[in-house]
Amino acid sequence: MADFYVTIGLEVHCQLLTRTKMFCQCGTDYIGKAPNTLVCPVCMGIPGSLPVLNEKALELAIKTALAFRCEILPQVVFHRKNYFYPDLPKGYQISQYNFPVGVNGFVEFFTQGTKKRVRIKRVHVEEDAGKLIHEGLGLPPNSSGVDFNRCGIPLVEIVTEPDIHSPEEARDYLVMLRSMVRYIGASDGNMEEGSLRCDANVSVSPSPLELGTKVEVKNMNSFRSVFRALHYEIERQKRVLLEGGMVIQETRHWDEREGMTVSARGKEEAEDYRYFPDPDLLPVAIKPEDVEEIEKTLPELPLERRERFMTEYELTESEAGILTQEKDIADFFEACLREFRKPRLVCNWMLTEVLKNLNELNIDIMQSKITPGSLVELIKMVDKKEISGTIAKDILEEMFVSGGKVKEIMARKGISFITSEKELERIAREAIEKNPQSVADYLSGKEKALHFLIGQVMKMTRGQADPETVKSLLLKELSSGE
Amino acid sequence: MGEKISLEELKKVAQLAKLQFEEGELMRFFQDVNEIVAHFEKLDQLDLRDVSPTSHISWSQPPVHADDPTEWKGEEKVFQHAPVVWNRYFVVPRVVEKEER
Numbered sequence: 001m002a003d004f005y006v007t008i009g010l011e012v013h014c015q016l017l018t019r020t021k022m023f024c025q026c027g028t029d030y031i032g033k034a035p036n037t038l039v040c041p042v043c044m045g046i047p048g049s050l051p052v053l054n055e056k057a058l059e060l061a062i063k064t065a066l067a068f069r070c071e072i073l074p075q076v077v078f079h080r081k082n083y084f085y086p087d088l089p090k091g092y093q094i095s096q097y098n099f100p101v102g103v104n105g106f107v108e109f110f111t112q113g114t115k116k117r118v119r120i121k122r123v124h125v126e127e128d129a130g131k132l133i134h135e136g137l138g139l140p141p142n143s144s145g146v147d148f149n150r151c152g153i154p155l156v157e158i159v160t161e162p163d164i165h166s167p168e169e170a171r172d173y174l175v176m177l178r179s180m181v182r183y184i185g186a187s188d189g190n191m192e193e194g195s196l197r198c199d200a201n202v203s204v205s206p207s208p209l210e211l212g213t214k215v216e217v218k219n220m221n222s223f224r225s226v227f228r229a230l231h232y233e234i235e236r237q238k239r240v241l242l243e244g245g246m247v248i249q250e251t252r253h254w255d256e257r258e259g260m261t262v263s264a265r266g267k268e269e270a271e272d273y274r275y276f277p278d279p280d281l282l283p284v285a286i287k288p289e290d291v292e293e294i295e296k297t298l299p300e301l302p303l304e305r306r307e308r309f310m311t312e313y314e315l316t317e318s319e320a321g322i323l324t325q326e327k328d329i330a331d332f333f334e335a336c337l338r339e340f341r342k343p344r345l346v347c348n349w350m351l352t353e354v355l356k357n358l359n360e361l362n363i364d365i366m367q368s369k370i371t372p373g374s375l376v377e378l379i380k381m382v383d384k385k386e387i388s389g390t391i392a393k394d395i396l397e398e399m400f401v402s403g404g405k406v407k408e409i410m411a412r413k414g415i416s417f418i419t420s421e422k423e424l425e426r427i428a429r430e431a432i433e434k435n436p437q438s439v440a441d442y443l444s445g446k447e448k449a450l451h452f453l454i455g456q457v458m459k460m461t462r463g464q465a466d467p468e469t470v471k472s473l474l475l476k477e478l479s480s481g482e
Numbered sequence: 483m484g485e486k487i488s489l490e491e492l493k494k495v496a497q498l499a500k501l502q503f504e505e506g507e508l509m510r511f512f513q514d515v516n517e518i519v520a521h522f523e524k525l526d527q528l529d530l531r532d533v534s535p536t537s538h539i540s541w542s543q544p545p546v547h548a549d550d551p552t553e554w555k556g557e558e559k560v561f562q563h564a565p566v567v568w569n570r571y572f573v574v575p576r577v578v579e580k581e582e583r
């Protein structure tokens with residue numbers, strides 16, 4: 001079996017989190033809105049209307065470029081990218097060509113246990129197109145409906161150099177990219193809702209010295225579909241080469257249901273977008289002091305934070321990775337530590353119970369009712385053995401839904417304290433005295449008898465004791481009684 | 483006169499611009515376009531080695547807008563001018579060549 005060298009470059013579009021569109025003041029909150037309600041002459045391409053740049057869109061694009069360690073060019077120029085499609089009312093998209101916002105950057109992330117760097121070719125800003133629907137009750141046959149609500153929303157496009165060499169790396173790059181754009185507040189990075197879109201260039205070569213023929217893969221709607229599509233496309237190209245064929249340079253669409261990429265035939269003669277500078281938009285000079293101001297607003301980025309968590313709190317790479325992927329989770333974790341500096345203990349609770357509850361309720365930590373204060377209160381009580389781990393988990397579940405302090409929930413649910421180990425010791429002794437047969441069985445070597453005794457104590461404490469503590473107390477009592 | 487733009491190129495540009503011409507019109511444009519391009523040749527005689535390309539003639543900072551949404555209430559007027567509207571969608575002949583983005 002011959003060795004193949006895989007080369008992947010990714011182009012990701014993210015919708016910027018502005019309140020208005022890129023060249024007009026229509027709102028951007030289009031999800032769930034009736035068609036063509038967030039529109040005006042500018043974003044519908046009505047002749048005579050003129051675009052005016054949204055400064056926030058430019059600022060967020062620069063912020064993104066800085067996060068990806070790009071050089072910021074001194075002048076931003078907008079170009080027209082010309083093509084005909086009904087979702088593009090002007091017949092061109094305002095985009096950028098030879099003077100994008102940023103060039104020559106890089107991003108680092110962990111993949112399969114090692115740190116990897118991918119070079120960023122460019123970061124530019126452009127406007128989104130409208131949306132088409134092809135089906136609907138009463139839609140005339142052989143026609144499509146156009147909705148311009150999304151048209152003109154600012155997008156930032158982040159283009160890598162061909163530095164990615166496997167679907168796993170591509171996925172880990174995307175996870176980092178999403179995490180970063182969310183950290184800096186540039187985009188919500190939601191691929192399912194279309195606010196993050198990814199196209200890939202894939203080639204396979206039998207030699208590490210030369211690149212294979214590049215195939216563009218489009219239409220991937222989730223991180224999982226990117227992974228599957230790349231995997232499929234790499235295997236397809238290998239097969240073509242092994243059979244002595246040639247890979248054709250083309251665009252292929254990922255078909256999620258069939259699990260394969262399909263040639264996008266009838267592609268207009270080699271895309272000729274006839275880019276030229278938009279005469280309606282003056283070039284914008286980017287002052288170094290403005291870039292500095294924007295740079296100051298960059299938060300600690302996910303990778304730095306992950307590495308700090310590893311050294312400062314002695315967490316493993318994977319623990320730190322999970323805790324820092326979402327800024328809100330990392331902030332919550334550190335807020336807990338400010339009140340209770342036991343990173344190991346808080347980390348364990350975060351990674352198991354907190355994330356489990358968020359997953360089950362399908363909400364973000366910010367949407368839940370839990371606060372760092374109430375989580376810390378709970379962890380402290382378990383730490384002092386005032387309540388058992390099992391009871392704590394029940395209380396935590398309740399805190400996610402209805403909020404409130406631990407003691408309030410305990411009162412509401414009729415849970416009482418096991419105030420001290422002294423109290424538990426007394427109960428353990430009582431269980432031993434009441435069950436001489438089990439004690440005799442245990443002492444004659446029947447392990448099961450110990451479980452019976454533990455069960456008795458748990459019953460007497462109405463499940464509020466920690467079984468591990470009970471076990472060790474019983475063992476202590478039993479050995480001292482010998 | 484040697485042609486600068488071939489008939490093939492002209493036809494391609496027309497196709498990209500979705501313009502249709504009668505054969506006679508096309509020949510007329512063919513001649514016009516080549517005359518215009520020939521005129522540019524004259525400009526090429528200027529020594530512009532140290533002059534950067536000019537795409538805009540103003541050096542002022544362009545106006546920008548603040549990130550505050552405003553509502554435009556004229557959609558109804560636009561719908562009135564659209565040939566077909568269905569449930570607030572503008573209806574166009576079905577397109578299938580490209581996938582939905």
Ligand SMILES: [Zn+2]
Pocket residue numbers: 021024025026038039040041042043044152
């Ligand atoms: Zn608008």
